[in-house]
Amino acid sequence: MGRAYIVEEVVEKYLSKIWAPDSAGSSFVTGLLIGQNSSQRDFVVLAVKTPQKDTVGQGPSYVSRRAGISLDDLDVEWITEHARQVCQMLPGGLSVLGVFLVTVPELSKEAESTLRQLVFAIDKHVSKGHLWSLTEEDVTEKVTLHICTKTRKAVCRTFNIHDPKSSAKPADWKYQSGVCSSWPMLTCSVEVDILIPVLKTQVLPQDTVKCVKEGLRTWAKQIENGLCLINGKSLPEEAELVPGQKKITKPVQQIFQAQILIPMEDLQSEQRSTASVKMCSGSLTLKGMVHCLAYIQSNRPRVKHAAEVIKRDIINTVSSRVEIFLEDLLIEGENKGPATVQQLLPLRVFAPVPNMRLCACDYMFPDECLSDVSEHFKEMLDWVTPEDSIDFSQEAISGHTTMNLKATSTVKAHPETPFKDPNIAPKSNNNYYIGNHG
Template identity: 45%
Template sequence: REEQNESNKNYHPTSADVDEEWVTAHASQLSRMLPGGLLVLGVFIIAAPELAKDIQNALRKLVFSVEKSVVKKRLWKFTEEEVSDRVALHVCSATKKILCRTYDIQDPKSSPKPADWKYQSGLSAFWLSLECTINVNIHIPLSATSASYELEKNTRNGLTRWAKQIEEGVFLINGQAKEDDAELLEGQKKSSRGNIQHFNVKVLTQLSQSSGHRSTATVQVCSGSINLKGAVKCRAYIHNNKPKIKDAIQALKRDIINTLSDRCEILFEDLLINEAPDKKNSEREYHALPHRVFASIAGSNVMLCDYKFGDETAGEIQESFFEMLDQVVHGEAIHIAEEINTGKYTFLLGVLFGVFISLF
C-alpha cells in the first residue's frame, strides 16, 4: 500500500488523460442552459507546470472540438461582424498562474494568440433582459416516398424553415418598432444597481410571402405529419454599454430558435432511451416537449435554464443544476417558464401516421 501511495504521488496527468468526448458533451449540455446573448466561449484546464506544452496542444484540440459540438445542430449562423475567437485557459496547479490564449475557430489552422485574463466583479449587474412569448404552430409533412419515418430529421427540416420565419420577423420592443441602429436604452430611465432592466418583446411573423417575392408550390404525397404546437417563453441578455436594437433582437432571435430546437432534441433523446416497443407502429402518437425552467445562480443576476419533463421532481431539477454548474440551486430560485396545458388537441383527418408534439 505504501508503494502504491508513493506511486500516486509521483503520478502526473498528461494530455492523454483529457476525456474529449466528456468535455464536448458537457459543453453541448451547458450550451442548452444558456439564454440568448450567452455562448460557450472556450475551455480551461488546471494542470501542473511541467505539462504546459502538452496541455496547450490538448487545449487547442478541445477548443475546436467544443465549438464543432456546440454548433453542430444550431439553426442559425454567426454574422461576419461577430468575433470568432475562442479562449483556451491553462491554470497552473502549483503557482495558480493563468495562461490565456485564443484561437480563431473560423480558421482550422489558426495559431494561438496571447490574451489578457482579468476578473471583474458585478459584471452582470447592469445587463439588460429581453423577454417574449412565442406561439408556435408548425406543421411538418412526412413524405409517403420516404423509406422510413426519420422523425428527428424531418422535424429539423421543419424547424429550419420556421427559424427562417423568425429571422425575418418584426420585433416590437415595449410595443415599438425601432431602427436596427438605434440604441436600445434611448429614452429609457436608468435602473438602480443590482436590478436588471427588462424589455417586453412581441414577435410578428409573415403568414405568406409578399407579392414582390416569387415562390413555387410543391405538391407532395404525404402519409403523415408532425405538429408542434404551444407557447414558448424566451429570454435574452445584453450588455448596457450603448447596446443597439439589432444586437438585442439578434440575441432574442437566437434564444427563440435554440429553445425549440433543444426541446425537440431532448425529446428524441428521451424517446430513444425510453420508447416502448409496442408504440413504434401506432398510428398516432402524442408527446409533450420538456418545459423550460429558469434558475437564479449565485453571484450573478443572469438566470440560466434547464428542461424538465412533467414527471420530473424539483429535486431532480436541483440535482441537474448542481451536476452541470457545481452550485446548489434552492427550490425558491427555480421558475418554471410554462404551465402545463391540460386541454385536448384535434388531429387532422386523413393522417395515417401522426406525431403530435406539445410544447406544454
C-alpha cells in the same frame, strides 16, 4: 493587439477553489468559460468544471493520475457533450466562450495544444445543433485559459475556430466586480404553431429526424426574419436599446418585453416556391407557448443585437425540446403499421445564478420533480440550487393550465394520401403536435 476579456470576480474565486488534489494525485481539471461576446470586448461571467463521468473501476474522465502524467487520457467526447448540455441551459445572450485547463507544472507544455483541440471540438459539436445563422458580427474567436497549480499563473489565448490552421493569439484577462449586474434583460412569450410533413420515402427513424430538423430550420429562418418589437415599439436597428445611457453609481437592471411578428409571405414574390404533390406518411405539428429570456451587455447595446439574442433563445428552446423528442424516437426504432404516441415534452424552468442578476434554465420532464432539477443544476453547472428558488411558472397560465410541448404521433408505415408541398400537410391524424395539458 489581442482580444480583451472582462471577467467577473466570481470566476476568479471559483477557479481558485477548483483545484484540490485528491489522495490519488489528480493532475488536471477542465471546464467551460461562459459569457457574452461583443465587437469591442468579451465578458466572462461563469466558469463550470467538467462533471465526473461515472465509469466502472475508473475515476473521473477529466482527471489524470500522476502515475502516468499526460493529457492523453483527457475525454474529449465527454467534455464536448457537457458543453452541448450546458448550452441548452443558458438563456439567450450567453454561450460557451471557451475552456479552461488547470494542470500540474509537468503538463504545462501540453496545455496549449490540448486547449486548441478542445475549443475546436466543442464548437463543432455545439454548432451543429444551431438552427440560426451566424452573422458577420459574430465573434469567431474562442478563449482558452491555462492555470498552473504551482505558480497560479494564468495564460489566456484565443483561437479562430473558423480557421483550421489558426494559431494561438495572446489575449488580455482582467477581473472586475459586477460585470453583468446592469445587463438589460429581455423576456418574450411565443406561441408556436409549426407543421412539418413527413414524406413516404422517409420511413426510417433517422429519415424522420432529418426531415423534422429541415422543417425546423425553415421555421427558424422565419423567426430570424421576423420583426422584433421592444416594449411594443418598432425601433431602428442601430438605435441604442437604452437611449441616453449614463453611468450611475448603483447598477440597475432594466427589463424589456419583446414580441416577434412574422410577416405574411409575399404572394407576388418572384422567389415563391412552386407546389408539388408528394406522398406523406405523417406530419409533425408543434403547438404551444414557450417562455424566452435573454441578456445583453450594457455597454450601449443596439436594438438589432437585443433582437438577435431573444430570437436565438426562441429558436434554441424549441429545438432543444424537439431534439429530446427525436432522441426518444431513435431509441424506439421503426413503428410497424399505424402508431399513435403522445409524449409531453419538458417544461422550461428557471433558476437564479448564485451571486448574479442572471438566470439559467433547465427542462423538467412530466415525471420529474424540483429535486431532480436541482440535482441536474448541480451536476451540469456545479452550483447548489434550492428547490424554492426554481421558477416553473413562466410557461403556466390561468393558474391551472400549462402550455407545454406535447408530441402526438400517428404515422402510417404505408401512406395513401398525396399532399401539396411545401409546408402544407393534410389535416389528418398523421401528426405530432405540441398542445395544452392540465
